[in-house]
Amino acid sequence: DGGITQSPKxxxxxxxxxxxxxxxxxxxxxxxxxYRQDPGQGLRLIYYSQIVNxxxxxxxxxxxxxxREKKESFPLTVTSAQKNPxxxxxxxxxxxxxxxxxxxxxxxxxxx
Amino acid sequence: AQKVTQAQTEISVVEKEDVTxxxxxxxxxxxxxxxxxxxxxxxxxxFLIRRNSFDExxxxxxxxxxxxxKSTSSFxxxxxxxxxxxSAVYFCALHYNQGGKLIFGxxxxxxxxx
Numbered sequence: 052d053g054g055i056t057q058s059p060k061x062x063x064x065x066x067x068x069x070x071x072x073x074x075x076x077x078x079x080x081x082x083x084x085x086y087r088q089d090p091g092q093g094l095r096l097i098y099y100s101q102i103v104n105x106x107x108x109x110x111x112x113x114x115x116x117x118x119r120e121k122k123e124s125f126p127l128t129v130t131s132a133q134k135n136p137x138x139x140x141x142x143x144x145x146x147x148x149x150x151x152x153x154x155x156x157x158x159x160x161x162x163x
Numbered sequence: 164a165q166k167v168t169q170a171q172t173e174i175s176v177v178e179k180e181d182v183t184x185x186x187x188x189x190x191x192x193x194x195x196x197x198x199x200x201x202x203x204x205x206x207x208x209x210f211l212i213r214r215n216s217f218d219e220x221x222x223x224x225x226x227x228x229x230x231x232x233k234s235t236s237s238f239x240x241x242x243x244x245x246x247x248x249x250s251a252v253y254f255c256a257l258h259y260n261q262g263g264k265l266i267f268g269x270x271x272x273x274x275x276x277x
Contacts, residue, residue, distance in 0.1 A: 093269035
């Protein structure tokens with residue numbers, strides 16, 4: 052089935068460790084996005100990519116990094132520089148600008 | 164600045180009441196797209212509707228309706244005869260051409276009580 056897959060669903064890490072969240076889509080979409088969701092703050096854009104080998108910072112990119120080596124994949128690394136990494140992370144992909152974005156099920160990251 | 168504002172953080176209604184969720188946006192672009200999404204407790208966002216900036220026609224889909232007014236930069240969402248299953252967080256979003264960003268409002272948590 053076509054869709055967008057995030058893994059794992061739950062992730063625990065010790066403070067100071069980098070961690071990579073996976074996002075894969077088989078919808079042949081050019082655009083991909085990463086969002087962070089905290090209670091009461093909605094979805095905040097971390098990074099987005101409109102084409103392979105290119106990506107742009109969103110509104111809260113500090114402490115995060117991404118890569119877009121393949122059209123299907125857009126992994127997000129939460130580095131030790133991110134001061135408050137515990138959150139719910141959502142990945143999305145979209146085709147043309149006038150079409151809706153499809154979302155993964157999300158990864159809940161807890162840093163202890 | 165490009166921005167989406169959902170001023171209502173939480174709304175609580177009793178089943179069968181009508182409820183309107185407000186969305187106000189800001190953009191310098193003349194071409195843009197507006198969306199509404201629903202986030203049930205499972206966490207995955209579900210697409211509800213999209214509108215482009217050149218189409219101000221209101222839309223009705225079953226119990227759902229949307230009112231798009233460029234003059235007030237608003238794209239409001241009304242649920243008629245609400246049901247308990249409508250309980251969720253609802254997000255309004257804006258996609259604008261300059262840079263290709265897709266940004267969301269803060270979300271409105273709707274609670275429909277039996």
